[in-house]
Amino acid sequence: MTDIAGVRPPRLLTRDARTRRRNAAEFRFRLYGRVAVCIGVAALIVLLASVVANGVGAFRQTFLTLDLSLDAAELDPSGARDVAAMKKVTTIGYGRFLTRQLKAAIAERGIRIEGITDSDIAGMISKAAPAQVRDRVLADPGLIGRTVAFRLLANGRIDGYLKGRVTMKSARLDGNVSPAQLRLSDALRKDGMLAMAFNWGFITSADASELRPEAAGLGVAILGSAYMMIIVLFLALPIGVASSIYLEEFAPTNRWTDLIEVNISNLAAVPSIVFGILGLAIFINFAGLPQSAPIVGGLVLTLMTLPTIIIATRAALKSVPPSIRDAALGVGASKMQAIMHHVVPLAMPGVLTGAIIGLAQALGETAPLLLIGMVAFVRDFPAPPPEGFLDPATALPVQVYNFTQRADPAFAERASGAIIVLMVFLLAMNLVAILLRRRFERRW
Amino acid sequence: MNSASLLLIVFAIALAGWFLGRRRALAMAGGDARRLHSLSGHHGQAVFLFAAVPALLVMFVWLFVQPIVTEARIGDAIRANGLFRQISPSLVMSDVRRVAHGLDLMVDRGQIDEKGLAALGADGSELRARLGRVGVAVGGNVGGDVLAAARTLRRDNHRGAVGMAVAVVAVALAGLVWSLSRISVEFRARNVSENFVLTLFFGASLVAVLTTIGIVGSLLFETVHFFRIYPARDFFFSFTWSPQFRGGSDLGIWPLLWGTLYVSLVALILAVPVGLMSAIYLSEYASKPLRAVVKPLLEILAGIPTVVYGLFALMTVGPFLRDMIAEPMGLGSSSSSVMTGGLVMGIMLIPFVSSLSDDIIHAVPQGLRDGSFGLGATQSETVRQVILPAALPGIVGAILLAASRAIGETMIVVMGVGAAARMGLNPFEAMTTITVKIVSQLTGDTEFASPETLVAFALAMALFVFTLGLNVVALVVVRKYREQYE
Numbered sequence: 001m002t003d004i005a006g007v008r009p010p011r012l013l014t015r016d017a018r019t020r021r022r023n024a025a026e027f028r029f030r031l032y033g034r035v036a037v038c039i040g041v042a043a044l045i046v047l048l049a050s051v052v053a054n055g056v057g058a059f060r061q062t063f064l065t066l067d068l069s070l071d072a073a074e075l076d077p078s079g080a081r082d083v084a085a086m087k088k089v090t091t092i093g094y095g096r097f098l099t100r101q102l103k104a105a106i107a108e109r110g111i112r113i114e115g116i117t118d119s120d121i122a123g124m125i126s127k128a129a130p131a132q133v134r135d136r137v138l139a140d141p142g143l144i145g146r147t148v149a150f151r152l153l154a155n156g157r158i159d160g161y162l163k164g165r166v167t168m169k170s171a172r173l174d175g176n177v178s179p180a181q182l183r184l185s186d187a188l189r190k191d192g193m194l195a196m197a198f199n200w201g202f203i204t205s206a207d208a209s210e211l212r213p214e215a216a217g218l219g220v221a222i223l224g225s226a227y228m229m230i231i232v233l234f235l236a237l238p239i240g241v242a243s244s245i246y247l248e249e250f251a252p253t254n255r256w257t258d259l260i261e262v263n264i265s266n267l268a269a270v271p272s273i274v275f276g277i278l279g280l281a282i283f284i285n286f287a288g289l290p291q292s293a294p295i296v297g298g299l300v301l302t303l304m305t306l307p308t309i310i311i312a313t314r315a316a317l318k319s320v321p322p323s324i325r326d327a328a329l330g331v332g333a334s335k336m337q338a339i340m341h342h343v344v345p346l347a348m349p350g351v352l353t354g355a356i357i358g359l360a361q362a363l364g365e366t367a368p369l370l371l372i373g374m375v376a377f378v379r380d381f382p383a384p385p386p387e388g389f390l391d392p393a394t395a396l397p398v399q400v401y402n403f404t405q406r407a408d409p410a411f412a413e414r415a416s417g418a419i420i421v422l423m424v425f426l427l428a429m430n431l432v433a434i435l436l437r438r439r440f441e442r443r444w
Numbered sequence: 445m446n447s448a449s450l451l452l453i454v455f456a457i458a459l460a461g462w463f464l465g466r467r468r469a470l471a472m473a474g475g476d477a478r479r480l481h482s483l484s485g486h487h488g489q490a491v492f493l494f495a496a497v498p499a500l501l502v503m504f505v506w507l508f509v510q511p512i513v514t515e516a517r518i519g520d521a522i523r524a525n526g527l528f529r530q531i532s533p534s535l536v537m538s539d540v541r542r543v544a545h546g547l548d549l550m551v552d553r554g555q556i557d558e559k560g561l562a563a564l565g566a567d568g569s570e571l572r573a574r575l576g577r578v579g580v581a582v583g584g585n586v587g588g589d590v591l592a593a594a595r596t597l598r599r600d601n602h603r604g605a606v607g608m609a610v611a612v613v614a615v616a617l618a619g620l621v622w623s624l625s626r627i628s629v630e631f632r633a634r635n636v637s638e639n640f641v642l643t644l645f646f647g648a649s650l651v652a653v654l655t656t657i658g659i660v661g662s663l664l665f666e667t668v669h670f671f672r673i674y675p676a677r678d679f680f681f682s683f684t685w686s687p688q689f690r691g692g693s694d695l696g697i698w699p700l701l702w703g704t705l706y707v708s709l710v711a712l713i714l715a716v717p718v719g720l721m722s723a724i725y726l727s728e729y730a731s732k733p734l735r736a737v738v739k740p741l742l743e744i745l746a747g748i749p750t751v752v753y754g755l756f757a758l759m760t761v762g763p764f765l766r767d768m769i770a771e772p773m774g775l776g777s778s779s780s781s782v783m784t785g786g787l788v789m790g791i792m793l794i795p796f797v798s799s800l801s802d803d804i805i806h807a808v809p810q811g812l813r814d815g816s817f818g819l820g821a822t823q824s825e826t827v828r829q830v831i832l833p834a835a836l837p838g839i840v841g842a843i844l845l846a847a848s849r850a851i852g853e854t855m856i857v858v859m860g861v862g863a864a865a866r867m868g869l870n871p872f873e874a875m876t877t878i879t880v881k882i883v884s885q886l887t888g889d890t891e892f893a894s895p896e897t898l899v900a901f902a903l904a905m906a907l908f909v910f911t912l913g914l915n916v917v918a919l920v921v922v923r924k925y926r927e928q929y930e
Contacts, residue, residue: 022822022825023822025822025824025825026822026823026824026825028824029823029824029827029828030725030729030823030824032721032725033721033722033724033725033729034725035721036717036718036719036720036721036722036725037721037722037725037726037730037738039718039722039794040718040719040722040738040741040742040745040791040794040795040798041738041741041742043745043791043794044741044742044744044745046760047745047748047752047753047756047791050756050759050760051752051755051756054759054760238648239648239651240648242644242645242648242649243645243648243649243650243651243652245645246642246645246646246648246649247649250642250645250646251649259653260649260650260652260653263652263653263656264652265919266656266912266915266916267652267655267656269845269848269849269911269912269915270659270852270908270911270912271851271852271853271854271879271907271908271911272852272854273852273854273879273882273883273904273907274659274663274852274904274907274908275659277659277662277663277882277886277900277901277904278655278658278659278662280886281662281663281665281666281901282658282662286512286662287508287511287512288511288512288515303651303655306651306652306655307652310652334634334638336638336641336642360747363749364748364749364750364751364752365749366749366750366751366754366854366855367750367854367855367858367879367883370883370886370887371882371883371886371887373887375887386447386448397749397751397855400751400752400755401751401754401855401858401859404754404755404758404759404859412759415755415759416755416759419751419752419755422749422752423748423752426747426749430747
């Protein structure tokens with residue numbers, strides 16, 4: 001080898017400055033990549049952890065167990081056990097009755113709290129509790145005259161105290177709860193009257209007004225979301241599959257087909273809120289469908305998920321090898337038969353996976369539903385389908401938004417709890433999609 | 445008869461047609477199916493389709509058109525009547541609808557029969573009380589004109605329902621008879637039914653086109669309506685946004701556009717480097733097991749509904765930024781801010797950017813990498829000097845797509861950025877975006893025909909044009925780039 005004058009040959013055992021610099025740059029670059037990945041994963045963990053930490057409390061609720069002696073003179077003044085006559089006693093009457101019974105129960109147990117007033121004792125029970133008792137009595141008038149154990153919802157602030165959201169310090173500043181009430185709840189808790197239990201009402205009952213967060217539930221929202229998913233499934237899946245079959249298998253390559261394809265890919269990128277505007281302008285203002293109805297929401301979400309389903313279905317159809325088609329045509333099937341009898345069944349796992357992913361997307365979508373009036377406060381459950389499709393309802397994600405718009409901090413917990421319910425549904429759908437793909441996907 | 449039972453009847457007719465068609469075809473061939481051109485099942489299928497599809501089409505169109513026609517007729521009657529000048533016709537119309545619904549309920553519950561209904565006078569308060577008893581609340585006493593209009597509406601609805609039932613059943617039967625009469629040994633039932641199905645498939649693919657037409661049409665219609673009552677110059681060139689209840693609003697788009705772009709910029713500043721670097725790391729450096737774990741994790745972020753991100757912004761990120769950064773530094777005291785919304789939206793966009801970039805990096809041919817390594821470049825030098833330049837157009841396309849996603853995002857900004865229309869530079873202040881204002885202008889209780897409501901359509905039009913433009917540019921860029929290596 002010839003030595004180049006003045007240049008020291010690089011040694012293999014020690015690194016020169018330039019190599020060191022290059023290696024350092026390499027190390028830094030790799031580090032950036034690691035940091036980026038960590039940021040993404042950390043964001044996911046923090047997001048999920050914060051939702052779960054905030055929301056898990058919504059599934060447990062404080063209840064007050066009380067033996068009520070259902071006094072005939074007060075609850076059924078006519079004495080005839082006639083439901084129509086008994087309806088004359090309103091929830092206000094039941095509220096007074098409950099307060100008296102609670103006071104008696106407290107006195108009976110020898111619990112004495114300084115400075116507690118009657119209205120403090122009345123405020124221990126949720127404002128929804130009188131209606132709860134009334135409904136049960138009206139449903140079974142035979143209960144009157146007997147002593148029955150009732151599990152009543154405690155007030156939202158008392159519930160907050162047991163969950164640590166309300167403290168003695170905050171109670172002093174809060175007009176809605178007094179420290180005496182908190183001391184009483186400590187005593188009742190020791191006595192076993194006040195306890196936390198799993199809150200089925202959160203999943204099954206309807207939304208409740210601003211003043212009674214403890215009674216608010218997701219029943220109407222879950223039902224409304226289910227109705228919309230039914231509509232989406234029955235409209236988007238057939239339309240999506242039919243149009244994908246046409247575009248993938250039959251469409252001639254011409255300008256018209258091009259237009260449809262560009263159209264679909266553009267629709268996939270239109271902001272979801274624009275679909276809400278479409279629903280408002282066409283389905284509600286033009287066609288005169290009712291506001292807040294699951295049918296309108298379902299139609300809007302159908303149009304929104306169509307591109308997703310079409311894109312997934314076309315990919316699934318494309319992955320079926322041409323030899324299948326050729327073989328079918330070779331034994332005398334028509335093109336339609338080859339496709340409907342052979343290609344589509346083979347592509348079905350992919351199609352269903354796409355449909356489920358589209359449905360999951362539709363289930364979580366909020367913005368368009370805000371515009372078609374699903375933010376309204378709905379207390380009544382919609383009727384069973386098909387009439388129920390026209391009844392007012394809300395949807396799960398909209399209910400989350402609704403909860404966040406209310407002042408009482410107890411609703412923040414409910415909002416996160418609703419998110420957990422929503423995520424459980426999404427997780428289940430995605431798991432089904434993954435299992436379908438694992439179980440039935442075929443590699444050619 | 446309601447539509448559900450009508451639907452069942454149509455299906456019953458069509459199903460009967462299927463069996464009849466098969467039987468008739470076989471009978472014509474003298475029981476020997478080999479003599480038929482098509483299988484007997486194809487004959488049945490043809491009859492089924494011709495009986496069911498046209499009838500369903502008639503039903504669909506009728507359901508869509510009938511309310512429009514009847515309401516237009518009654519609306520004309522209301523407008524012709526001088527009494528309603530002071531109230532808006534749409535309010536009267538909703539009263540009419542409610543009264544008609546109440547009358548229906550009264551008849552259903554047997555409180556009144558049709559004869560009694562005809563004799564019902566308009567002595568306001570009594571009728572109102574009776575309506576109240578069936579659970580229909582009417583704003584005021586029911587006037588004679590409203591009652592008359594409600595009667596007309598009921599009559600028209602009733603006639604319409606009967607007419608629809610008759611027409612649909614007639615069309616179904618006609619289709620059945622006609623297609624049955626066509627059956628013969630030579631009849632090419634397979635070709636006919638397959639072509640019919642193909643036409644249906646084609647029709648389904650038109651739904652997407654119709655949706656676009658619907659979007660553009662409704663946006664355009666209401667936007668033109670808006671510009672007729674509000675000067676376009678003020679909308680495009682005014683720097684103030686202050687809608688008023690009693691008219692005289694300033695509805696300039698600039699504060700909203702500024703907020704939108706600012707939030708999107710913050711989001712992209714987070715999402716692009718993080719997304720791009722994680723895509724590079726995962727595709728060039730990461731071991732297979734790591735990739736198998738991390739990639740799905742990032743994809744979970746993409747599947748989380750935006751309302752969850754909104755809640756995260758509202759309850760976690762917003763208060764954190766306010767207490768840790770904004771208040772100690774004296775930058776603001778609002779938990780909803782451009783920074784809150786931007787950061788959370790950035791998190792949402794990370795998987796979007798990373799999966800798009802991943803595809804693009806994968807599309808760079810392996811030969812380029814091998815060549816670079818062969819010349820002695822390190823891995824990072826290869827990425828920076830060979831792969832990224834080669835992938836640049838695709839990455840630009842991905843960033844544009846992410847930007848269009850950010851501009852159209854609604855829930856995060858509704859819950860995290862605030863509603864104050866303001867053009868400031870401080871990212872810890874609450875601002876607002878186009879999508880927030882679309883939601884707030886359309887969910888309020890203002891009258892539909894006012895400029896304060898209609899402006900939402902103009903805003904949506906701007907949003908639509910903006911995102912569509914970005915998407916088209918991005919797709920063109922990406923497609924050009926793909927062709928380079930294919």
